Amino acid sequence: MKHCLTIAGSDSCGGAGIQADLKAFSALETYGMSVITAITAQNTQGVFATQNIDPEIVSKQIEVLFDDIKIDAIKIGMVSTIDIIEAISKSLKKFSLPKLVVDPVMISKSGFDLLKKESKDALVKELFPIAYIITPNLLEAQDILGYEIKTVEDMKKAAKDLHKLGPENVLVKGGHLEGDAIDVLYDGENYHIFEEKRIDCIHTHGTGCTLSSAIAAHLAKGFDLVDAVKYSKDYISTAIAHGISIGKGVGPTNHFYNLYNKKEE
Ligand SMILES: Nc1ncnc2c1ncn2[C@@H]1O[C@H](COP(=O)(O)OP(=O)(O)O)[C@@H](O)[C@H]1O
Numbered sequence: 001m002k003h004c005l006t007i008a009g010s011d012s013c014g015g016a017g018i019q020a021d022l023k024a025f026s027a028l029e030t031y032g033m034s035v036i037t038a039i040t041a042q043n044t045q046g047v048f049a050t051q052n053i054d055p056e057i058v059s060k061q062i063e064v065l066f067d068d069i070k071i072d073a074i075k076i077g078m079v080s081t082i083d084i085i086e087a088i089s090k091s092l093k094k095f096s097l098p099k100l101v102v103d104p105v106m107i108s109k110s111g112f113d114l115l116k117k118e119s120k121d122a123l124v125k126e127l128f129p130i131a132y133i134i135t136p137n138l139l140e141a142q143d144i145l146g147y148e149i150k151t152v153e154d155m156k157k158a159a160k161d162l163h164k165l166g167p168e169n170v171l172v173k174g175g176h177l178e179g180d181a182i183d184v185l186y187d188g189e190n191y192h193i194f195e196e197k198r199i200d201c202i203h204t205h206g207t208g209c210t211l212s213s214a215i216a217a218h219l220a221k222g223f224d225l226v227d228a229v230k231y232s233k234d235y236i237s238t239a240i241a242h243g244i245s246i247g248k249g250v251g252p253t254n255h256f257y258n259l260y261n262k263k264e265e
């Protein structure tokens, strides 16, 4: 069994953040571990408070895991402050890194700033150059690049421009685009387009977290880049289609639909 690590924030309602990551790792039959960077008081309607973890404890969590356990892939999600970002980067650079997926989480679907505005440059400078793949959504790509992204052609340009900031590969996610759910992958040479029908469903809490963790799990299992993204896209689409109706707001996806379906057969 391969071992995946998430470095991210806790989502108390279990649909996004660390909880989504561990569910996706487990559903995809890898062993999940977590380094918690922040605790959020969150439900399906919004994020109500956050508390960041002391950067020293963030570093210590990373270092004790690397000292003891082989890590086959890492995913980074919510990292709110410059101090936490620098601590993560410093700790990771002490070890020989497996494939690293960086999801540059900035604002929750409910509109809460999960990355402090002043931390954006540190995220780009410290984490993009060590990333095997970054997975910004449209709003994050726009924010980093400073221009509007409205079409698939714009997404291609954005992927190429983001690639110049240091990651080996870029996946610009189109969940916020009008029409079908189209994601654009750029590997430094070629584009690969992943297209799925948009599912008319409100249960999209944590879709980005789930997709990036699924990519990490597939990379850990040895799939090449394009297959890892393809199978992860299949996974998130089906998880959205089987979304779980809890709470009064935007519900979570169903990470374990496969398991439940198997049971019903
Ligand atoms: N309604 C939907 N139907 C199908 N796929 C979707 C839908 N919403 C998002 N996706 C897909 O989910 C993944 C996460 O994308 P997105 O929602 O843009 O990320 P984030 O959670 O970071 O905002 C992408 O592959 C995107 O295309």
Ligand SMILES: Cc1ncc(COP(=O)(O)O)c(N)n1
Residues within 6 Å of the ligand: 008, 009, 010, 011, 016, 017, 018, 040, 042, 077, 078, 105, 107, 108, 109, 110, 114, 204, 205, 206, 207, 208, 209
């Ligand atoms: C701890 C944490 N990390 C990430 C997200 C982003 O997920 P979404 O964009 O679906 O709100 C979140 N809401 N909470």
